[in-house]
Amino acid sequence: MKKSLIISVWLLIIGKAYSLDLEPTILVLNQFDRQVPKVDSTLISNFSKSFFEFESTLNQLFGELDQVDNPAAWRMGLVKELGIKHNVNFILFNRIKHEEKRFFMEGQLYNTRSGGLIHHRKIDLANYVGGQINELNLWVGDAFDHKNREWNDNRESILFQNPEEIEHEKTPMGAAMRSLIVPGWGQAYSDKKTSAKIWAGTESSLSLAILISFLNYDKATTGYLKNLENYNNTDNEKEVAEYKAQAESDWDDHVKFNNLMIAFAGATGTGWIANSIHAWIVGPKPLKNIYQKWDPPSSAESG
Amino acid sequence: MKHHCKKIFFVYFVLCGLFAQVKLTVNTIPKRAEILLDGKSIGKTPIHKAMITTGEHKFEINKSGFAPLIYDLIVNPSEAVHLDFFLNPIYKVKFKTDEKGLIFELNGEHRWDDDLIRLKLEAGDHMLRVFKLGNIIDEQTILVDEPKTFRYFLKKPISEE
Numbered sequence: 001m002k003k004s005l006i007i008s009v010w011l012l013i014i015g016k017a018y019s020l021d022l023e024p025t026i027l028v029l030n031q032f033d034r035q036v037p038k039v040d041s042t043l044i045s046n047f048s049k050s051f052f053e054f055e056s057t058l059n060q061l062f063g064e065l066d067q068v069d070n071p072a073a074w075r076m077g078l079v080k081e082l083g084i085k086h087n088v089n090f091i092l093f094n095r096i097k098h099e100e101k102r103f104f105m106e107g108q109l110y111n112t113r114s115g116g117l118i119h120h121r122k123i124d125l126a127n128y129v130g131g132q133i134n135e136l137n138l139w140v141g142d143a144f145d146h147k148n149r150e151w152n153d154n155r156e157s158i159l160f161q162n163p164e165e166i167e168h169e170k171t172p173m174g175a176a177m178r179s180l181i182v183p184g185w186g187q188a189y190s191d192k193k194t195s196a197k198i199w200a201g202t203e204s205s206l207s208l209a210i211l212i213s214f215l216n217y218d219k220a221t222t223g224y225l226k227n228l229e230n231y232n233n234t235d236n237e238k239e240v241a242e243y244k245a246q247a248e249s250d251w252d253d254h255v256k257f258n259n260l261m262i263a264f265a266g267a268t269g270t271g272w273i274a275n276s277i278h279a280w281i282v283g284p285k286p287l288k289n290i291y292q293k294w295d296p297p298s299s300a301e302s303g
Numbered sequence: 304m305k306h307h308c309k310k311i312f313f314v315y316f317v318l319c320g321l322f323a324q325v326k327l328t329v330n331t332i333p334k335r336a337e338i339l340l341d342g343k344s345i346g347k348t349p350i351h352k353a354m355i356t357t358g359e360h361k362f363e364i365n366k367s368g369f370a371p372l373i374y375d376l377i378v379n380p381s382e383a384v385h386l387d388f389f390l391n392p393i394y395k396v397k398f399k400t401d402e403k404g405l406i407f408e409l410n411g412e413h414r415w416d417d418d419l420i421r422l423k424l425e426a427g428d429h430m431l432r433v434f435k436l437g438n439i440i441d442e443q444t445i446l447v448d449e450p451k452t453f454r455y456f457l458k459k460p461i462s463e464e
Binding site for chain 1: 332333368377379380381385387389391392393394395426427431433440441442443445448449450451452453454455456457458
């Protein structure tokens with residue numbers, strides 16, 4: 001009993017080692033509901049270490065695995081027979097069915113020495129450019145341990161992006177930051193040309209008003225100090241009255257322009273922040289306009 | 304004694320057959336999705352070297368920000384089962400219109416008559432129907448492929464044709 005167990009284990013190890021050394025020779029049976037161009041040449045070029053033989057008449061012999069009780073051994077006799085007839089190690093059965101925008105692919109890989117099913121793959125995917133060939137490559141690559149990153153990348157091209165990874169070229173925050181630097185820039189960046197001009201014009205006018213107020217304030221202050229000095233330095237009654245009146249007028253102007261400067265500065269600052277917030281609100285966000293179809297099919301049918 | 308041993312071996316092999324364990328690998332795109340096997344969590348993807356018994360099983364795949372998946376599988380006696388799942392993201396979508404008196408219906412399930420609503424929609428195609436005074440006036444498929452705002456207009460301006 002123990003002796004036979006040891007022999008079995010050794011046979012298994014030797015068998016495994018022997019099978020690994022073999023370059024796979026594969027009989028490919030394809031059952032496609034639509035023509036998939038260049039399947040044969042693609043498999044041959046991508047798996048150059050394997051030998052492929054293509055047979056188009058036998059594909060009906062392999063069918064729905066889910067409907068049989070023992071899928072692993074259901075075609076043992078046939079598989080062994082085909083293995084001897086075509087002198088191959090494996091039989092690869094591929095089926096592709098298309099359904100609207102999706103395709104369903106099933107792959108079955110049989111070992112002709114044992115006659116058993118050794119790999120089975122079913123996949124249901126949204127159709128993508130070259131998807132059928134790419135999925136065949138992935139399936140054969142998986143079965144014979146030959147992987148290519150490009151095939152996985154191709155498949156992932158059909159996937160919708162993770163919401164957290166979506167990066168837009170233009171963002172509302174980008175617009176807000178721009179408008180914080182130069183009023184109207186964020187709106188212009190968001191293609192809101194009119195509001196960009198309004199904001200830029202408003203802020204420029206307010207800034208100009210501050211500047212004018214400051215210049216007048218400065219002039220009034222200088223004038224007041226000068227008149228005050230002249231007033232202190234003269235004893236002439238007429239001049240005293242004149243300098244006093246001018247100094248009082250300059251004082252009033254200085255107060256007036258100071259208040260105006262504060263008001264314009266407040267308005268400019270508030271406007272500047274408001275312009276940045278506005279840029280954020282009207283900032284570039286993904287938008288899709290949907291228009292009513294001219295001839296809705298349902299109304300045409302009911303009419 | 305010999306007869307007793309045979310009986311034990313027979314029971315052992317029957318039990319082995321009944322509770323045969325199959326290696327389980329589960330991958331998802333994106334990774335780090337939680338996998339529930341028959342209602343019990345078996346961890347987050349990628350899952351390697353897990354074991355599963357033969358027979359019927361139910362997989363539930365959950366990840367925040369993605370549509371949950373439920374997948375029923377009959378595991379046949381085999382060496383390994385390898386499962387790959389693509390998860391479909393859910394996008395936040397706004398739906399706006401300035402038109403009056405319209406009722407919108409999405410996928411035959413959700414109805415609204417608001418000027419602005421926020422929806423969480425699975426990425427992909429969705430069927431939009433528009434009703435006015437109880438009559439269907441439009442029907443079309445909209446593609447949700449990123450978080451965005453949809454604006455509905457009754458007629459397409461000639462300049463945009």
